[in-house]
Amino acid sequence: MGAITKRPAATQPVSAADHRAGSDAPEYPRATLDRRLHSIVARLTGGVSPYAISQAWSDWALHTARAPGRQMDLVELANENAAKVWTHAALSASNQVDTPPFQPKDIDPRFRHPAWQIFPYSVWQQSFLAVQDWWDHATHGLNGLSQRDSDRIAFLVRQTLDLVAPSNFPWLNPEIIEETTRRKGWNLIEGSAHFWEDYVQTISQRKAEAPKGFKIGVDLACTLGKVVFRNDIFELIQYVPQTDSVQAEPVLIVPAWIMKYYVLDLSPENSMINYLVGQGFTVFVISWCNPEAEKADLGLEDYRKRGVMAALDVIEAIVPGRKIHANGYCLGGTMLAIAAATMARDSDDRLASVTLMAGQVDFVEAGELLLFLDESQVAFLEDLMWEQGYLDRPQMSRAFAAIRAEDLIYARAVRRYFLGKADLPSDLMVWNGDTTRMPARMHSEYLRGLFLENRLTAGRFAVEGRVIALKDIAAPMFVVGTEKDHIAPWQSVYKARLFTDVELTFVLASGGHNGGIVSEPGRPGRHYYIGQTSPDDLYVGPDKWFAQQEQIQGSWWPEWTNWLNARSSGHVKPPTMGAAKAGYPPLCDAPGTYIFES
Numbered sequence: 001m002g003a004i005t006k007r008p009a010a011t012q013p014v015s016a017a018d019h020r021a022g023s024d025a026p027e028y029p030r031a032t033l034d035r036r037l038h039s040i041v042a043r044l045t046g047g048v049s050p051y052a053i054s055q056a057w058s059d060w061a062l063h064t065a066r067a068p069g070r071q072m073d074l075v076e077l078a079n080e081n082a083a084k085v086w087t088h089a090a091l092s093a094s095n096q097v098d099t100p101p102f103q104p105k106d107i108d109p110r111f112r113h114p115a116w117q118i119f120p121y122s123v124w125q126q127s128f129l130a131v132q133d134w135w136d137h138a139t140h141g142l143n144g145l146s147q148r149d150s151d152r153i154a155f156l157v158r159q160t161l162d163l164v165a166p167s168n169f170p171w172l173n174p175e176i177i178e179e180t181t182r183r184k185g186w187n188l189i190e191g192s193a194h195f196w197e198d199y200v201q202t203i204s205q206r207k208a209e210a211p212k213g214f215k216i217g218v219d220l221a222c223t224l225g226k227v228v229f230r231n232d233i234f235e236l237i238q239y240v241p242q243t244d245s246v247q248a249e250p251v252l253i254v255p256a257w258i259m260k261y262y263v264l265d266l267s268p269e270n271s272m273i274n275y276l277v278g279q280g281f282t283v284f285v286i287s288w289c290n291p292e293a294e295k296a297d298l299g300l301e302d303y304r305k306r307g308v309m310a311a312l313d314v315i316e317a318i319v320p321g322r323k324i325h326a327n328g329y330c331l332g333g334t335m336l337a338i339a340a341a342t343m344a345r346d347s348d349d350r351l352a353s354v355t356l357m358a359g360q361v362d363f364v365e366a367g368e369l370l371l372f373l374d375e376s377q378v379a380f381l382e383d384l385m386w387e388q389g390y391l392d393r394p395q396m397s398r399a400f401a402a403i404r405a406e407d408l409i410y411a412r413a414v415r416r417y418f419l420g421k422a423d424l425p426s427d428l429m430v431w432n433g434d435t436t437r438m439p440a441r442m443h444s445e446y447l448r449g450l451f452l453e454n455r456l457t458a459g460r461f462a463v464e465g466r467v468i469a470l471k472d473i474a475a476p477m478f479v480v481g482t483e484k485d486h487i488a489p490w491q492s493v494y495k496a497r498l499f500t501d502v503e504l505t506f507v508l509a510s511g512g513h514n515g516g517i518v519s520e521p522g523r524p525g526r527h528y529y530i531g532q533t534s535p536d537d538l539y540v541g542p543d544k545w546f547a548q549q550e551q552i553q554g555s556w557w558p559e560w561t562n563w564l565n566a567r568s569s570g571h572v573k574p575p576t577m578g579a580a581k582a583g584y585p586p587l588c589d590a591p592g593t594y595i596f597e598s
Helices: 031-045 050-065 068-093 121-138 147-163 174-183 186-204 272-278 300-318 331-345 375-388 393-403 405-418 427-433 440-452 490-494 542-548 557-566
Strands: 225-230 234-239 251-254 283-288 324-329 351-357 461-463 477-482 504-509 527-533
Touching: 050 147, 068 121, 121 147, 147 405, 174 186, 174 405, 186 405, 225 300, 234 300, 251 300, 251 331, 272 283, 272 557, 283 300, 300 324, 300 331, 300 440, 324 331, 331 351, 331 440, 331 461, 351 557, 477 490, 477 557, 490 504, 490 542, 504 557, 527 542
Parallel strands: 251 283, 251 324, 324 351, 351 477, 477 504
Antiparallel strands: 225 234, 234 283, 504 527
């Protein structure tokens, strides 16, 4: 008999727990010294690996250097753009009306003031946009340059240009000049006070107090309910019924662990949870803990088993004999998909349906947030988390802000520091500032296992030593993507169709990652597209699917509740709050205690 050949490592199933941040056994005697140094550097760079940046620039520079034809094209484009700017400047200086050759992007609010169309401000604006246009061309379409490095360079250039945009400088920005003249400089005094306030908050890392009218538990996250279960990872909240009867099948909402759940329970008028309860559903939601360093070793399996599965067990005790509609948002959707596939593999049929809201199962097209995610970057973050035990709030919030730097960083800074305008409070803004930490092991595992190695759809994601497959899920699915999502691009969310074999309804909603989900009925300017497929249908790609759909005005929420009603067994008397006899008595009022952890 011949020798047994071991399969190559790349084809073997890998458990989520195979990689751990901060391993107890260093790979070489002085590894600790290197990790500590990397941690210091990571703090200075905001967690971005210098190698990932230098590698991208080297790739672009080398490919450009060996492409003389490309160089000539770029020189020609530079001359054309310069000529356009000079022509526009001459016409603008002589008060002749013409159409500016370059236009800001739709999401760019920096040049909306009318004075940007007047000489000389129009020249500065057009010069900036001409340079931006040149770099857009220079960083794309280069033969041999990897798409990943092309996108990385475009992102880095955009960050640099955003830093030096004329709108950032008081003497070049007509809006600042106009406001300073009108208010005799008081805007700059008030802006200085805002700057000092933000500086102190950044240095101290203290959580900003919620503005008046936005207090958690009173104005936000105020849907009536009870905490009916608590462990070291989450609290489970059950909401008080608002109707005389409810659908027999309850709803469980699984939010991402990188956010606090109340993005789905903001003000009463735009609370998805309040809306669901008002539509006659028994609703439960997971409120994750905000981990400190002592919880650094919590991993994906802990969140699945002692999180999602524990919640299902409690709900089963409170509403016995009923299947459960499960809803996962963002990475909570990814976790729910993992749990659902594991349940299907293990013949656990407690799910009546699965809803994924901006939740990805495949991470090949994971969005700009993960442009620099490679082995170097993950190792860099692991060394940072190894020292502090978690990824801290500012380190994650800065990454989200960088995606929309022109709006979330620079336009806000101009408005706040130079125009002297305070941020207008809103429920979503308060929630957005209420950031959370992530356990080191959990963050390392999902970055490696899901984003970097894409194991879930590659057939290499193992739970309890055995591979799971999304196609085993039998429960019908409702999947929601949003048009302007820079975190979970809708084309990536749509790919749930490719890796499952169920009746699936896909909705593409207007808005972004948060605003497209928090899209209550009655909000103006909202629309969506919807389509349904059966297991027997051939796969249709996202672009072709979109071309076949018609735009529907309004909120997608009624579509979802109608879909849930059609897959429920009818109305019954509301269940009790908790199940004291089963060991799950109400512990305290909603929104619980974990939501206040800072």
